[in-house]
Amino acid sequence: MSVEAAQPADFAQPSYLDSGHTIRSWLLTTDHKRIAMMFLASITFWFFIGGMAATLVRLSLATPDGLLQPDIFNRAFTMHGIIMVWLFLIPSIPATLGNFFVPIMIGAHDLAFPRLNLLSLYVFNLSGLVVLYAVLLGGVDTGWYFYTPYSTLYSNSYVFAAAMAIFINGYSSILTGLNFVVTVHKLRAPGMTWSRLPLFVWAIYAVSVVMLLATPALAMDMILLGADRIMGLGMFDPSRGGDPLLWQHMFWFYSHPAVYIMILPGMGVVSEVISCYSRRPIFGYGGMATSMMAIAVLGFFVWAHHMFTAGISIYSAVVFSLMSFVVGVPSAIKVFNWTVSLHKGSIIFDAPMIYAIGFILLFTIGGLTGLMLATLAVDIHVHDTYFVVAHFHYIMVGGAVSAFFAGLHYWWPKITGRLYPEAVARFTALLTFVGFNVTFFPQFVLGYLGMPRRYYAYPPQWQSWNVLSSAGASILAVAYALPLFYLGWSLLYGKRAGPNPWGATGLEWTTPSPPPEHNFAVTPVVTLGPYSYDPEDGSYRTQDGTHYAL
């Protein structure tokens, strides 16, 4: 399905990988594509560090008495949470695929503020260094929530360092979000109206709004935590008039929208992949875009559902529970629309599509169990059990990580100019799906049976479920390690890709693979909406109007 691009002038320029070969040209680059690649390197590193922490946890939980010392166990799950949330999931799609593709998809030559983009990378890596510092000194044992007063008064671990690392990390998010919002507002090519934006761009825009408005509350909360801990203030100490729940209110005001930061970009990727690999436009574009903005906004109104058993008033709990149901509606709309998009499509079961369909299935399970958790009566029973752990891993791992791999594979030829080996990739995608379910489905059962989370030991009658979960984790570990090898292999030996190996319709597929430094020699003029696939005769049109027969 390789076709010639409509912009021959682009092919005369060197690709972004070839324009400058010195280390300096990478470390001081302002090219959003190079910055995206450096982010990719960082988050991959952190994914495996966070994965090692998870390995320690699951190994320890294979026996009822635990393999690790309790204190070490606490540090392991805390570092797993901190690293996976802030150093992997939050930046994963926005800072890599978003950075790379948002400018190209809207027809721009770069982001609005390339130097802020570079700053965001360095701030991110600085936060990573501070986390490494905290880990090497001995880690934190408070759980990634840093609940007070344990974290301020009693914890004997490096809380201040970790809090400062997260504070710094927040500014990386804010800079990224800033860039995307102004870019989408101001740098769209002629003819690229809001209603012609690919859904991936809508997703990144929605994510950026959330990043910008939620992160500062966390930043302030971390400052108060740090000051309280270092100076011995009493802001969260009841004996001195403080309220421990104040920490939780401000923390969850950020952290609940944060989970939407982690899932929205994945939803954008899935829309791109579903339409391309079923050769049909996405059903209900307007509903899809609106529902993403609705998730972003409504996500700010539900935070205290993390605090139902913490001591908040029952009246506010009822309101938060109701809002938590409401926020499920736009997500459900998206699942329905994706499903309808598949109907009567010519489905191609390549790796990105397997990951995307896996996303829909696993996100749905995660989402439905979220509604169970939003129900006050049920939550009293399963709060702080493995039911919650399974719920959010279904969304974060089954959903967000699957979507990340879907996008990585889908756009791999564009980013690297090489095709990955499809058979191995399909196998890996299926292995991921199997390994994931074997790991996390037993945790729903365990949670319902009453096994608390964050405990290093448990009654022996639950061992078989725990062993099953740990066995699944080993399958998952293999499935996540495999792409390192075959994607790495493809960089050297993979078949060279043309500009549009999948026959997709976005502007990014009109540029060479990989694209030149400034994306387009001439600013494109957009005449069509996204996803102009014609299901009748299999032809498609890219957004600049060029028609391609099958």
Add this chain to the structure above:
Amino acid sequence: MAVSLSLDLPVGAVVKLNLEVDARKAGPALFVIAWAFLLVLTGISIWTAFLGLGSWAAVLEYGIAAVQTGILFTFFMRLKGPPSVKWVFAGSGFFWLSVLIGYSFLDYATRSGWPWHG
């Protein structure tokens, strides 16, 4: 926007006041007047603090601060002008802040046993 005001002063002079906000066309008059107004408002705010109004003083003082913010944003930070998305950006921070504050107070106001005394 340029406003011409004719003042018949005793010596018969005519004074034109330039009330442009755009930097390329603005004169000092608008901003000096706004600044004077801001200082007067501060004075009023201080005065209300000593009137013995109890907790109503807070409403007045923050209200005055909000008005002062409006003046600063509209004129000094030049939000006034052709309709643009800057208004949305400027207002969004305050809106989400009100969600944080108001919605948290929903819990604090209805919680029994808070604050702990003794």
Add this chain to the structure above:
Amino acid sequence: MPSEYTVEPHIQYASLEHQGDSAQDCMWVFLATETVFFGAIIFTYFLYRVFYSAEFDVAGKDAVFWCGSVNIGILLTSSLTMVLAVNSGAQGRRRAMIWWLIATMALGFIFMAVKGYEYYQDFTDRVVPAVNFLMKPEEAPAGELFWDFYWIATALHAIHLTIGLALIAYVLLWRIRRGEITPEYYQPLEVIAIYWSFVDTVWLFLYPSIYLLGRS
């Protein structure tokens, strides 16, 4: 005197005006995040003030009223000098621009000096939690929270003001000296002015919180 200086927009922008508008939008988006940032600590203050009003009233009596009031006057005046600097720059009056910027910096430094004196006064009044704090019986135990808020919020504000001073110094010594702020493109200065007025706005809310509430 600077030689002829022509500015080209960066490659992703169609024109200088496009670039300038985007820079302003960027600053406004950033200020939205700063609103939530400072707002979060003012929320904390509100919360404790509402539930501990008696203790906060007692604690607040020790705030140095004249320092806070002088400082709000200084900051409001600095917003005026700042906007006059931008106007001068946009209209090509280079010397006026430079002098108004120096005036703004001077006012900023005076603010810091008054604040520094106030901090010294607070130290001798023994209202520095964890360092030198004397709890009065009428304000125990929550009155200390007022001072926690005071020190953290005013310190953060002072840091933001210092960043503002650094930005003005940067634009004076780097951009203006090389003649890069002209009527054709003065947006870097405009953007810094917007930031500066925002720092002023934060003080507009900190001032009643610290110095006015509870005095009646």
